[in-house]
């Protein structure tokens with residue numbers, strides 16, 4: 001078991017060490033809003049040093065050996081499998097691409113466990129914000145109702161919602177690996193090709209308008225749209241029109257936009273999640289875009305789920321949730 005490298009609060013240790021018990025709902029019930037608030041503050045303190053666009057090698061050297069993880073959606077069994085090689089020191093670091101909650105049966109447990117990992121190992125675990133890290137979306141897809149059942153007392157429940165909202169607002173949007181992969185939940189925003197503009201959008205996310213004094217109205221709108229579209233847009237090889245709406249109601253991006261985006265940001269590929277319709281894995285646009293989904297089974301669309309492993313030798317490997325090698329994705 002990987003040791004805690006620094007002093008970690010008992011609560012965080014308990015969540016990680018008792019993780020197997022998370023399959024049993026009652027074990028988590030004694031967690032009060034005050035404890036969740038403590039977790040929120042620990043998370044905020046760490047995230048204050050991590051920008052929206054994270055160049056991972058600036059965080060630590062551990063990210064040269066990284067496991068990249070797609071949508072989890074409350075699937076605690078998949079999550080427990082995925083994090084085991086990290087806890088057993090078979091891989092040095094983790095990047096989560098978002099969508100930890102909604103649709104599944106153990107949303108709260110998944111979110112807590114992922115947050116606990118990032119607090120215990122801030123130099124090794126980065127968690128990005130997906131489109132489901134949003135209280136409004138949670139009201140439509142199950143997490144909100146799950147929390148209501150956990151916290152039946154009204155004033156407790158409203159504190160819990162406030163804490164979870166703060167946690168969401170402190171997640172990053174993009175992580176760039178030492179191996180030149182741009183990791184994000186969904187894709188390229190329609191109006192922003194240079195990611196540096198997003199540095200005007202600091203964390204916590206709700207504060208964005210207060211930090212915009214140097215930007216024109218047009219650029220402000222672009223940055224706000226990018227905040228949404230990074231977590232919603234989908235790639236297409238079919239539609240030629242970059243303004244076409246995806247089935248999520250946001251925008252498609254195509255081959256030429258991917259080429260331009262990678263060139264402008266001096267990176268080699270996009271690694272994203274978000275689309276269950278594409279199954280557990282798909283390589284698109286001559287491997288310039290790799291899609292993974294890391295929960296199984298899911299709406300009967302995902303038969304098998306995957307994660308991506310980037311190693312210090314620059315090899316990119318598709319692995320199953322038990323860390324078995326499925327396929328080498330780049331030739332070195």
Ligand SMILES: [Mn+2]
Pocket residue numbers: 071099130131132185231273274275
């Ligand atoms: Mn999504």
